[in-house]
Amino acid sequence: MKIIISCLLNIFRLICINLQKDGFKKIVSENIILKQQLVVTSRKLNKCPPLNTSDRIIFSAFSLFIDVKRIPKTAIIISKETLLKFHRALIKRKYSILFGQKSKEPGRKRISTSLRNFIVETKEKNPTYGSPKIVALVLNILNISISEETVRNILIKYYRPLPGNGPSWLAKIGDAENKLWSLDFFRVETAFLHSLRVMVVIDQFSRKIIGFKVCKGNLTGNIICNMFEDICNNNCPKYLSTDNDPLFRFKTWKQDLEFYDISEIKSVPHVPFSHPFIERLIGTVRRDFTDRTILWSKRDAELKLDLYKDYYNNFRVHDSLNGKTPFEYTDKEQNRNISLNSYRWIEKCGGLFSTPAAIVS
16 A cells, blocks of 8 residues: 555656656656566565556556657566556556446346246247247237347247147147057167167157167068067057158058058158157167167167166156156056155166165065
């Protein structure tokens, strides 16, 4: 504090004393800057001494009275760029005070939190509403004029659609268990780099895995029919959702569906989002299981995928099912509540997962 007061007094003297020659001011300013640099170097530190607030005030203030040509010669421990930076900062501050914005809140009026929440809630309740319709609704209901760009920015920043909240185009069909199934294939590699094709079937309503079937080699119409029949086990759905893979164009596949009286529903070509549940399941199986374990053979892959099927259907909770497992979602009487005072962990899928269970006394 004493250094700052001394600095201000020296500046006041330079301004107030009637000096005929400008050179005397420059000499005094250079002298003060040199003395302050000696003060900085006298500080006992193992590394380069840092500058504090009083140092910056003195260097920046007295550099105003020195010619730019003299700054490199005056600066000993302080570089020329540092003094010039201090000088430019003072100039910038001066003009910001003289010609800066006087208002504390420049620009357009801020959107209130209640209006922002209303816009987000409107989008959540009506996912098909776009920015123009929301603008018209706000103007009609609240008598508030707002731009489409503002609504769009609010929705980008604050609107987060919940998973599984939007209606699927297959929702009306798969409104009961075992009414609509989805089928698809994915590829896995064994420890010996042999490719295996895996058929997976899922129930649309409960998200339950109906079954896996593994094939080594090329797929034909007869092979995929046999794989599907083994998974169904005489419990066929009314509708079956498949994508536009050429595998589902075999004549034997079409005849097999007609024999079991199954109506095939095709997804939209080149749009994976039209086949969302089975695509999400394949990604989950890869991330949770096949990418974290070694498959030795076709038989080993089938056994391990059956273990994962049991874990997925009975123990793995799902956001789209309100935190329930597929089995709990269809079986209303099941109760897996446990007490924090008495529970144990059960390993699943060879120790990849652990689920809590109550201790039965």
